Amino acid sequence: MTQHPTQSPQFFLTAPSPCPYVEGQFERKVFTHLVGDKAPELNDLLTQGGFRRSQNIAYRPACENCRACISVRILTSEFEPTKNMKRILRRNTDLIGAMHDAEPSTEQYSLFRQYLDARHRRGGMSDMTVLDYAMMVEDTHVETKVIEYRRRGPDSFITGRGEGELLAVALTDRMADGLSMVYSFYDPEMEDRSLGTFMILDHISRARAAGLPHVYLGYWVNGSRKMGYKVRFLPQEHLGARGWERYAEPETDAG
Incomplete structure (x- = not known):
């Protein structure tokens, strides 16, 4: 099983890919892993900071030329x-x-x-x-x-x-x-x-x-x-x- 650090999360950036919402734009995402005992606390902080969860990954848009995606609560x-x-x-x-x-x-x-x-x-x-x-x-x-x-x-x-x-x-x-x-x-x-x-x-x-x-x-x-x-x-x-x-x-x- 892959081990991930739980104290200081590491963030990664995806390669550009076609945006499914804005025609002609390319999306990139910054993401980190949500694992270990600190995952709930980290998920709270990241969600409040505009991240979303997918499985054990928290991500948010990091597009170079677009800020169309807006977090809503x-x-x-x-x-x-x-x-x-x-x-x-x-x-x-x-x-x-x-x-x-x-x-x-x-x-x-x-x-x-x-x-x-x-x-x-x-x-x-x-x-x-x-x-x-x-x-x-x-x-x-x-x-x-x-x-x-x-x-x-x-x-x-x-x-x-x-x-x-x-x-x-x-x-x-x-x-x-x-x-x-x-x-x-x-x-x-x-x-x-x-x-x-x-x-x-x-x-x-x-x-x-x-x-x-x-x-x-x-x-x-x-x-x-x-x-x-x-x-x-x-x-x-x-x-x-x-x-x-x-x-x-x-x-x-x-x-």
Whole structure:
């Protein structure tokens, strides 16, 4: 097994590769390993500094000519759902999310493949095997949970678990100041449920109940249709040159 130092993390820089979000740009990332007893503490510090976790790696963009990727976190104590979000919550009152340890299952992978094939067929994760998926879930040295969403059953109020088919999954890190949504996916045939939005709303509720001030959503890229949903959850903060600052929503025409 490869050994990595746990006291002073070493940082590395990737080679340039085509950016998946900004056409004509090339991305580079700075990264370090999250291993050992200090991994949770280091993950907290790095996430607060704009890093994201993927397995036992923490990374952030380090592009030479672009600063389009902006870290986003929701302020849970002040959050108020919009009318549309309230409709989404009502639409999914029959669902319940059960939190488990970070353990993969064939049922999760089957849903993961359906999601990728429908939504991200040409993405960087499109060729992930069941072993790759297992590593994505299990290879963590921080407090990571899997939340499985299913329909409520008659005993759900006792067990805290749903019944029937798996409809959505969130891979989530619990940190000292919030929840970080590492990756989520859902049944692509249930578009009317807006399950992606529902899972974020559920995480806001979970964080608020736990007294955690933030839900970290990763990176937002202004102008990217894939990322546009992230700025709908207000109020929120964006990480810039002067640290975390409250995001001012652009004014729109009433008509």
